[in-house]
Amino acid sequence: MAVEKRDKIIESALKLFEQKGYHSTKVSDIVKDAGMAQGTFYLYFKSKEDLFRSVAEECLKEIVDALKPESDDHPDVGNGQMHDGLIRETLIIYYQNRTILNILKRHGAASPEIADIAKQFYGNVCEVVKGIFKHYNVYPGYTDEQLEMTAYAEIGMLEMVAYQWFIEKGYGLEKLDLLAEVLIGINVNCLPETDVIGE
Amino acid sequence: MAVEKRDKIIESALKLFEQKGYHSTKVSDIVKDAGMAQGTFYLYFKSKEDLFRSVAEECLKEIVDALKPESDDHPDVGNGQMHDGLIRETLIIYYQNRTILNILKRHGAASPEIADIAKQFYGNVCEVVKGIFKHYNVYPGYTDEQLEMTAYAEIGMLEMVAYQWFIEKGYGLEKLDLLAEVLIGINVNCLPETDVIGE
């Protein structure tokens, strides 16, 4: 019962935050949508900001974990495959978590009170991606700073296309192949011996 | 006189929006910083939102124009140079306009009332980049959708690294070469005949 109500609040909040943004979503909107009284909200969350933090931190931790290569997840199948796999997986994760990622993208840095969440999230994701680069030796000879730049570049790339196609244009995974193909078309330096896009 | 006051408001607003965000910046903060009375603000702007729109639209139009290849700006010097030049130029533009671009990135989609500004801005930039791709035939054989995806990917890439290095880390243009080099290291498909990163 208790958990159900808490979940109902989170569900309503995510929906409304995405629709109207954090600032325009009132606590009264959330509880109305969740079908409960104003006071009930405060049984489960200390404040509106606490709700945001709770949800965001929880979801984002899951996303970072999902990105982390698990032992067998990325068997050494060669660089080309690896990168293609990583991009596809990341796009899928983005798609599955598009609601919270959208909210984060929209409010991450916009509200000083919750800016640290986004900052830490991007920091974590960057570390994971750098780790992958190192593990598969994707960018041999790169300094740590160069790896970091590359990681952020890739993250920005993925985030932007995911935002435009999954959120703005509202597509689903039917665009996955096309997006992955194009993104790999940009990321070809790991495949110096193969032909580029064209096949 | 009139123009000076208007400009002073814009200047203060940009500073404060970047420091504290749109929602946390009160009109009273702006006028206090600008050294004028509360009511004066409304002689120059219909509302707080109007101020944001005025500033954003104006700045963003300039940025889009700056990105547009002018007749002599991109002489046909070959694909390799072109892309390198575009990335450098864009990074420089981002650096020069980092304040407004930061604000836009932070509030673009966060506030429903001003979301359309960001949407239109990205749409315009995307068109310009697609135009460049077409003009120099960077991605031959690509459909329009593929070009759009590629354009957004490049924009996301640039925006993310610029944000991280120029805003978060606070670097200046001394990182330009390194950033450009790395970004070109990702974007190599336009240079099938040259060596990759080159080191």
Next chain:
Amino acid sequence: MAVEKRDKIIESALKLFEQKGYHSTKVSDIVKDAGMAQGTFYLYFKSKEDLFRSVAEECLKEIVDALKPESDDHPDVGNGQMHDGLIRETLIIYYQNRTILNILKRHGAASPEIADIAKQFYGNVCEVVKGIFKHYNVYPGYTDEQLEMTAYAEIGMLEMVAYQWFIEKGYGLEKLDLLAEVLIGINVNCLPETDVIGE
């Protein structure tokens, strides 16, 4: 069982009312301190105000009764002794009931909803003291109004020193002798024939 719970509530309430005051003490604080559920409170008291009234009225009635000269309690030992005894006894009663008297002093008139309790209490105490004055003929020739004034003056005097020494300064009965001596030093008209304090 039932009585135990009720007493536990009263005990916790007195403690908390004294610590934090009536308004700052929440029903939830009381039940938490008493180790029971929120709803249990309302099995024993109609409301928070009802709790206050119940406790206050009960305690205060005891105090008034304690002040009343019982048949053998104040044997006619002469005026000097009488007054000294009354002051000592009253101070002791104040000390023993310092919790509720402190609460009453603090909230007596502060909260309109419970103001009548304090008003009635002081009225009763005044009557008792007047009765003592009459019984021992302490202020011969005084009109009823003068007696009432004197009674209130003595009550105010005792209450203030008791508050300052027993509550604010936190002393115990070790200051009783000194306080009584000083108070009697002020109240000397009842002893025209004896030496004053004894220096």
Next chain:
Amino acid sequence: MAVEKRDKIIESALKLFEQKGYHSTKVSDIVKDAGMAQGTFYLYFKSKEDLFRSVAEECLKEIVDALKPESDDHPDVGNGQMHDGLIRETLIIYYQNRTILNILKRHGAASPEIADIAKQFYGNVCEVVKGIFKHYNVYPGYTDEQLEMTAYAEIGMLEMVAYQWFIEKGYGLEKLDLLAEVLIGINVNCLPETDVIGE
């Protein structure tokens, strides 16, 4: 204009605080009574508590100052006259400031957030009274602690009768003579050589 509004708020607040108490008086009540908008209140006071503190501290400082014997205020006319004069003066001051003193008595210790005001006030008054006792050598041979006890006793005495006659019973200064006479009837040790109450 500005001062007028601020004064109007104070005036309304004092009236309402006295009528209904601090906690039962809403900011909305105050501004309604003062005939202005809710927001106007916050132009002049940071919060409801700030209003209370501002008013209380200001008034109480005045009262303490008024109690302080000024050079010619208490010409050396002998102890008997002095004490009589002090009691009369204090009663008059209490009467003139009965509103704020009543509010202080009612809320002084009742609200933890403003308890320090009352504590400091009584501390100050005690010091002033002790100073008077010392100056006129009213209680020769008393230790400082005894003087402090006596001072608090006198303060409690005066406060209680003033509260009962000026506030509860609503009398004005027509009772001054009678009250002073009775209080002096209690305070006779300073006049060993004169007749007591005199009738």
Next chain:
DNA sequence: TATGAATGAGTCTTCATTCAT
């Protein structure tokens, strides 16, 4: 044009009380 005092709708949050179990 400039001022800044005044406005009041809007929002979060609290907490005494109720009620289904």
Next chain:
DNA sequence: AATGAATGAAGACTCATTCAT
């Protein structure tokens, strides 16, 4: 008798905007 989740009315405070001067 006991629980504790749920309620919702109420109140302090904010801040974009207006307007008389």
